[in-house]
Amino acid sequence: xxxxxxxxxxxxxxxxxxxxxxxxxxxxxxxxxxxxxxxxxxxxxxxxxxxxxxxxxxxxxxxxxxxxxxxxxxxxxxxxxxxxxxxxxxxxxxxxxxxxxxxxxxxxxxxxxxxxxxxxxxxxxxxxxxxxxxxxxxxxxxxxxxxxxxxxxxxxxxxxxxxxxxxxxxxxxxxxxxxxxxxxxxxxxxxxxxxxxxxxxxxxxxxxxxxxxxxxxxxxxxxxxxxxxxxxxxxxxxxxxxxxxxxxxxxxxxxxxxxxxxxxxxxxxxxxxxxxxxxxxxxxxxxxxxxxxxxxxxxxxxxxxxxxxxxxxxxxxxxxxxxxxxxxxxxxxxxxxxxxxxxxxxxxxxxxxxxxxxxxxxxxxxxxxxxxxxxxxxxxxxxxxxxxxxxxxxxxxxxxxxxxxxxxxxxxxxxxxxxxxxxxxxxxxxxxxxxxxxxxxxxxxxxxxxxxxxxxxxxxxxxxxxxxxxxxxxxxxxxxxxxxxxxxxxxxxxxxxxxxxxxxxxxxxxxxx
Numbered sequence: 001x002x003x004x005x006x007x008x009x010x011x012x013x014x015x016x017x018x019x020x021x022x023x024x025x026x027x028x029x030x031x032x033x034x035x036x037x038x039x040x041x042x043x044x045x046x047x048x049x050x051x052x053x054x055x056x057x058x059x060x061x062x063x064x065x066x067x068x069x070x071x072x073x074x075x076x077x078x079x080x081x082x083x084x085x086x087x088x089x090x091x092x093x094x095x096x097x098x099x100x101x102x103x104x105x106x107x108x109x110x111x112x113x114x115x116x117x118x119x120x121x122x123x124x125x126x127x128x129x130x131x132x133x134x135x136x137x138x139x140x141x142x143x144x145x146x147x148x149x150x151x152x153x154x155x156x157x158x159x160x161x162x163x164x165x166x167x168x169x170x171x172x173x174x175x176x177x178x179x180x181x182x183x184x185x186x187x188x189x190x191x192x193x194x195x196x197x198x199x200x201x202x203x204x205x206x207x208x209x210x211x212x213x214x215x216x217x218x219x220x221x222x223x224x225x226x227x228x229x230x231x232x233x234x235x236x237x238x239x240x241x242x243x244x245x246x247x248x249x250x251x252x253x254x255x256x257x258x259x260x261x262x263x264x265x266x267x268x269x270x271x272x273x274x275x276x277x278x279x280x281x282x283x284x285x286x287x288x289x290x291x292x293x294x295x296x297x298x299x300x301x302x303x304x305x306x307x308x309x310x311x312x313x314x315x316x317x318x319x320x321x322x323x324x325x326x327x328x329x330x331x332x333x334x335x336x337x338x339x340x341x342x343x344x345x346x347x348x349x350x351x352x353x354x355x356x357x358x359x360x361x362x363x364x365x366x367x368x369x370x371x372x373x374x375x376x377x378x379x380x381x382x383x384x385x386x387x388x389x390x391x392x393x394x395x396x397x398x399x400x401x402x403x404x405x406x407x408x409x410x411x412x413x414x415x416x417x418x419x420x421x422x423x424x425x426x427x428x429x430x431x432x433x434x435x436x437x438x439x440x441x442x443x444x445x446x447x448x449x450x451x452x453x454x455x456x457x458x459x460x461x462x463x464x465x466x467x468x469x470x471x472x473x474x475x476x477x478x479x480x481x482x483x484x485x486x487x488x489x490x491x492x493x494x495x496x497x498x499x500x501x502x503x504x505x506x507x508x509x510x511x512x513x
Contacts (some may be wrong), residue, residue: 008047015051031056053105059144060085060126062102063134066095071130087130096137106144109166110151128158135165142168149173149203155180160190164197171198178208178215191218195225202250205233216259232256239264246270254278258285267292274328277301283308283336287316293323299331300324307337307372314354321357329361336372338401348373352381359388365423368396382413386420395421396428399461400488407463410435411474418452418478428459436474437467450478457484464499468506475506 015037019030031052038048063071063085070091073083135143143166150171152163167174174194178187191206204226206219219234220241231253232245238259245251246268254270255277262285270276273295280286283304290302300320313336320332350373358364367389369375375397377385389395395417407430414431417424458479465471475485485507489500 007043011044011047012051015048018051050105053102054107057102057106057108059103059106059109062099062106063126063130065102066098070095084125084127085130086127087133091133091137096134099134103144104146106147108149109144109147128162131162132158135162139165142166144168146170149175151175153177153179154184154187157185160184160186164190164193167194167197169198169200172200173203174198174201175203175205176207178206180208183214188215188218191215191222194222199226200228201226202228203231204229205231206235207233208235238262242268248272258289260285262289264288264292267294269293270295273297275299277303279303280305282306283312283316287312287319290316290323291319295323296325296328298328300329301331301333302335304336308348310348310350310354310373313350313371313373317355317357321360324361326360327363330363331366332358332361332364333366333368335368335370338372349376350374351376352384355381355385359384362388363391364389365391366394367392368394368428370396370398370400372401374398374401376408377413378408379410379413379416382409383416383420386416390420391423392421393423394426395424396426396459397461398430399428399459401461407432415447415450415478418450418455422452422454424452424455426457426459427455428461430461431463433463433465433471433474437465437470439470447474447478452479453481455479455482457486458482460485460487460503462488462499465502465506468502472506 015034018033034048034052037044038052039045070087070089071085072088073085145168147166147168148170150163150166150173152159152175154160154163154176163176178184180187194201194204204223206215206222208215216236216238219236220238223229223232223234223237223241224244227248228250229245229248230250232251233253233255236257236259237245239262242256242264243266245254249272251270251273253275254273255275257279258281260281268289270293273293274297276297276299278286278289278301280289280302281304283302283306286302286304302316313334316334350371355375377397385395386392409429410432412435414429417427417429458475475482487500487503489497489503
């Protein structure tokens with residue numbers, strides 16, 4: 001028998017739908033509606049405020065609810081161009097009581113000058129002195145007792161003191177960026193204290209570019225003491241931490257860097273993992289890691305700093321076909337450093353047979369390869385790829401790699417993708433357009449009725465052209481809905497500027513057409 005709902009629970013459900021039903025770009029209407037409901041009667045007051053502050057409540061707004069002679073906005077002192085709230089007088093107990101009443105409702109806090117995950121500048125920043133004054137009012141309990149999500153950038157020891165006061169046991173999501181150039185005293189101890197301070201943590205992101213090696217042991221130890229993680233984004237992890245994470249049934253997303261020269265003793269199954277992003281100095285380490293997995297990933301990204309030969313990449317593809325469920329994988333991204341130029345070694349090239357293990361992943365929707373070596377494909381290979389990945393939405397093959405050998409894919413290969421991949425929105429492919437340029441007229445009867453209606457962006461990479469008008473006429477016929485056509489020649493050396501100029505001429509022709 002279903003449990004009966006209390007009146008407050010019914011109200012809560014209804015009030016939450018106010019934000020869902022407000023389909024406008026701005027959420028001001030929903031906010032105004034909830035504020036009006038809170039003022040309507042006492043029965044609505046608490047529930048409406050709970051929903052309003054859960055969706056839109058910030059510490060800046062809680063400060064602005066205190067007396068206006070306490071705080072003020074200073075636009076000029078803010079480096080980010082937003083308003084900085086500053087303290088104009090000392091805090092009193094009455095001020096604190098007002099702040100506390102609203103602080104209890106705050107669920108999310110971001111105190112960086114920029115919302116790091118979303119790339120958006122904040123409208124209001126808070127002066128460090130004002131934050132420190134709030135944090136010093138009552139040391140017996142967290143500043144925001146019911147906070148569930150916290151984002152912070154650590155630049156010095158002062159940031160550590162503040163974030164310690166803010167982190168409550170209720171925290172489920174923690175995003176920390178260390179921007180310090182030199183070691184911050186107490187940072188390792190602070191990271192080690194995260195697990196006991198926030199035992200219910202589910203999402204943890206700890207990133208530090210300059211100090212990643214310095215903090216890796218502390219981060220690994222912290223992860224080993226958290227049992228309910230669903231998402232982890234961090235730097236270098238050791239074997240112990242990976243062993244622990246691999247057995248968590250809750251873990252669905254993992255982004256990390258492989259420890260150099262790491263040696264595994266056991267398989268790392270990660271049976272419930274859905275999203276994996278791994279960074280390795282050498283691709284062989286990533287191959288070893290992947291070969292120990294048995295999971296149902298939906299998204300896999302592999303990044304490597306060291307260039308790899310075609311044989312290592314082919315081995316990686318074979319391991320993937322064994323370790324990852326063929327029915328689950330939707331997104332695959334592999335980025336490898338480009339082969340160093342001016343060496344006596346022959347330039348590595350992948351062939352279709354090397355890619356064959358990946359053709360078994362017939363539900364892929366997004367594929368991006370920058371493999372640091374050439375990919376030798378012809379029209380037959382293009383047909384096989386298009387037939388193997390009929391649901392593909394984005395396909396990018398070596399966007400920035402200037403391949404010494406000319407491409408063997410002709411416009412016929414392009415038509416294979418357009419015919420067999422109706423959902424294709426973005427395509428990056430080097431194409432040999434000489435077949436089009438050699439024809440006497442621009443009426444390509446052999447194309448038939450092929451006209452792709454969904455392709456939004458075409459990147460022709462380092463495709464060479466001599467007759468921009470003919471190429472543009474062909475593309476405009478088969479790609480009537482394509483808005484963006486671009487090439488990589490604009491990034492090439494000066495002696496290749498001629499191709500960039502011809503493509504620019506073609507782009508202008510397409511725009512006019």
